[in-house]
Amino acid sequence: MGVLEPAGLLLALLAIPIILFYMLRLRRQEITVSSSMLWRQVVQDRQANAPWQKLRRNLLLYLQLLVLTLLVLGLARPFVLGASQTAGNLVIILDGSASMQATDGAASGNGQTRFARAQAEAGALIDGLTPGSRLTLILAGPVPVTAISGGSDKAALRATLATLRPTAAPAAMAAAVTLAAAAASAPDTTLVVISDGAIGATPLPEVSAAVRYIPVGQRGDNTAITALALRDAPQGPQLFVGLANSGPTAASGLLNVEVDGRLWDSRAVQLAPGATDERTLPDLPLDTQLVTATLKIADLLPVDNTAWAARARGAGAATLLVSAGNSFIEKALSLLPQVRLARVLPGNYQPGPGNDLTIFDGYLPATLPPGNLLLIHPPDSPLVPVSGTLAYPALGPREGDDPLLRYVNLDGLHIAAAARMQTPAWARTLVRSTGGDPLLLAGETAGRRVAVIGFDLHKSDLALQVGFPILLANLVGWLAPGSALDLPPRLTPGSALAIHPLPEADRVTVDIPAGLDTPARTVQLAAGPDLSFSDTAGLGLYRIRQTAKDKPVGPPEWFAVNLLDSVESTITPRATLDLQGRPIPGAAASGPREIAPVLLALALLLLALEWWLYHHGQAGLLRGLRQRQLKVKS
Amino acid sequence: MTLMPTNASASYTTLFDATFLKKLERLSIISRKLRAGRMKGERRSTKRGSSVEFADYRNYTPGDDLRRVDWNAYARLERLFIKLFMEEEDITIHVLLDASKSMDWGDGGPVFGLGAPAVPGAGAVPAADRNKLIYAKRTAAALGYVGLAGFDRVTIAAFHRGSISRFSPVRGRGHAVNLLRWIAGLQPGGETDLDASLRAYAAHARFPGVCFILSDFFTASGGTEGLAALQAAGHEIHVLHILAPAEVHPETALLGDLRLRDSETGQTQEVSIDGGLLDLYAEKFAAWQGALEGYCRRRGINYLQVTTDTPFDDLVLHYLRRRGVIA
Secondary structure, three states, rough: EOOOOOHHHHHHHHHHHHHHHHHHHOOOOOEOOOHHHHHHHHHHHHHHHHOOHHOOOOOHHHHHHHHHHHHHHOOOOOOEEOOOEEEEEEEEEEEHHHHHOEEEEEEEOOOOHHHHHHHHHHHHHHHHHHHOEEEEEEEEEEOOEEEEEEOOOOOOOOHHHHHOOOOOOOOOOHHHHHHHHOOOOOOOOEEEEEEEEOOOOOOOOOOEEEEEEEOOOOOOEEEEEEEEEEEEEEEEEEEEEEEEEEEOOEEEEEEEEOOOEEEEEHHHHEEOOOOOOEEOOOOOOOOOOOOEEHHHOOOHHHHEEEEEEEOOOOOOOEEEEOOOOOOOHHHHOOOOEEEEEEEEEEHHOOOOOOOEEEEEEOOOOOOOOEEEEEOOOOOOOOOOOOEEEEEOOOHHHOOOHHHHHHOOOOOOEEEEEEEEEEEOOOEEEEEEEOOEEEEEEEEEOOEEEEEEEEEOOEEEEEHHHHHHHHHOOOOHHHOOOOOOEEOOOOOOOOOEEEEEOOOOOOOOEEOOOOOOOOOEEEEEEOOOOOOEEEEOOOOOOEEEEEEEEOOOOOEEEEEEEHHHHHHHHHOOOOEEEOOOOOEEEEOOOOOOOEOOHHHHHHHHHHHHHHHHHHEEEEEHHHHHHHHHHHHHHH | OOOOOOOHOHHHHHOOOHHHHHHHHHOOOOOOOOOOOOOOEEEEEEEEEEEEEEEEEEEEOOOHHHHHEEEHHHHOOOOEEEEEEEEEEEOOOEEEEEHHHHHHHOOOOOOOOOOOOOOOOHHHHOOEEEHHHHHHHHHHHHHHHHHOOOOEEEEEEEEEEEEEEEEEEEHHHHHHHHHHHHHHHHHHHHHOOOHHHHHHHHOOOOEEEEEEEEEEEOOOOOOHHHHHHHHOOOEEEEEEEEOHHHOOOHHHHEEEEEEEEEEEOEEEEEEEEEEHHHHHHHHHHHHHHHHHHHHHHHOEEEEEEEEOOHHHHHHHHHHHOOOOOOO
């Protein structure tokens, strides 16, 4: 029990003028009696016994004071202490993951989403804040966002809460809890996690605060597309679709596949409870660019029933190998599908455009060609200064986890001689010797990517290493991506991707599909050598167009942002949440039950009674009571 | 027959009708003591006289009327005895009427601004007849008429405006009209010190007799001194303590925040009447009334409290007879 607006209680001081008015200006009806002799004696006795005689039982006064009390209490907004009553520092983590879009927020089945329900629970917590309490609200999306930091103005808190929207991506709950821990520095902190529990198995960090878990969601009926991949097979493009039914009941429906906007395939699917299904659809049209797969099954979470795929551009990167002869390189490059390789001897080389990647093996022309470069054992040049030779350099410890060295094991590498290079300002050292001299460099300079292998492959056993083709694939993949897009294997909502526009492009336009409650829109970016694009909150197909002086440059490219997350698609609400190293049982927060409406209604009733008594009934009522009293006595 | 109208309370009211008068003629006022009267009457006197009722013998003394000698006794005893017979004389009926302002109250009119009285049985008495003065005047008229009809001497005195108005002693039914007219014409007024008035009356009344005091006894001194003075003067006293129902049960008329104005003194008293105050009033009233009644009982005074919601016929024809006041 408490009050939400304690300042309203100050209005109780109005009782003073009411009582004073009664004491000072009591309106009395004058009545002539035969003799006031006995009444004078009675009043003298009463006054002797009761100093506050003037405040004797007066029904109207009492009613008015009661009405005032009820009104004051009503304005102070009293409430019955509910589970949501919180004092001190309150930190709320609001799960904003895709599963919160499930439409089983309300038990009544009115289509309220879990997120809306979570907002209502958070709203109840805001209402239940005692004066002086502070609230921090973290929206746990793919990147946790602190929506409110230490706020106490309930109206502002509610307004901010209403603006929050769920994302279409998995929630980084661990990061959100870490963020909450930073806000939980005060000793009286309560951390409340409002979630459906679909946060994966990642253990959550501990927080020095009391923790509560408010579960939302009622059921787990959901089917989802958990995988969608478009790949080139020898017979043509083929589509791989993974389906899952995470719900407790069997589901059946249609799987529709649209290719480039046209319905290409539709087939019935039946999924047992908890079952997964994988379908491979071969023989897609050879010119397939875009695929949309839609699972036509009514479930609670529609957002994971559609997935998109875009086919990578088919044209390979034009690659020129300038070498006196290096079969290792040639063999390795021939294995890379995106490489269209041409060879030329250093003596015949003429720098010119037309190649995406030029590989100089033990040679470097005075004039560098446009495009990206891979230098192997380069001579001294302004690009890569070389000052002598390193004999038998041993590999130093590996630093970091550069993507270019992913899956590359160089532990068994031996080098007879290497160029003693100085690391240019534009480059980062991928591999260095124990003496600190760089052996493998990569970086970007003057709008191009450059990688440098500092030794002759023939004077090392690199080419014999298992990691060599992988290293070369990584380097070529980076130097000749074949596309303006540098896509990670799976692009989830909110994740960033790099865009490498064509050198001649001066503007990049990204067409963003319609999101949950945002319309389709277009973003224009000024072209640069290395653009980063992270406005990928919505699911769907994104189109990238490059223009130079308002004229299109190159064909448009597409990429798809998909949920494809079995954790998010498993929407069965969890009754407990593992926090602080132990399962925290969920406790639904019911809002503070305000009793002001009841009090105000009662006040209105009493006011009506007081009005009636004033005009009609006080004397009659008292007389009736008196007679009943006399009857009892007799 | 309609007798004299009264303009008490500025309205003419019928005191009582001919039928009631007939009933009154059959009544007489009882005097518990034998008194020496002034004129021949119908009551046994302390004197010996010439009625037919034998009273006593006494020895003959020279000069006695020989017609009264009991010759039969002389024949048996050879002594002369004179037969004495009861003398029948009148007695004086004093009706003392308190006509102060406090008596002119209780008619259910403007003072009952809070609604009709709710005393059980009050409906039997018209509201106008519940005025204490009218009630007292009717009672006084009835007693006076009974006295006149019984060949008693009747005198009426009214205490008002600090003085005593007298209706000189009259005897015989022929004065009834004048007596009733005088009573009906009595105007209430002023403040009355009942004790002083009773003492003054006791000092000047030449023939003590049966004395009826009709008053509400709302006087600061209590009225007992006046009663004592009357008793000392030899009066046989009947106190008719006339009260309005609202004075006995004020909750029937008085509740809430009121300013009570004393009808005699004009003084005001602010009261907020609730259950507690009513209880306190009931205690005070019981003590005040009990004190008066106790005093009367100790002094052999016949005390009768009457509330004006008692039907007047019942009072005269039943209650007064039951209490041995009239027969």
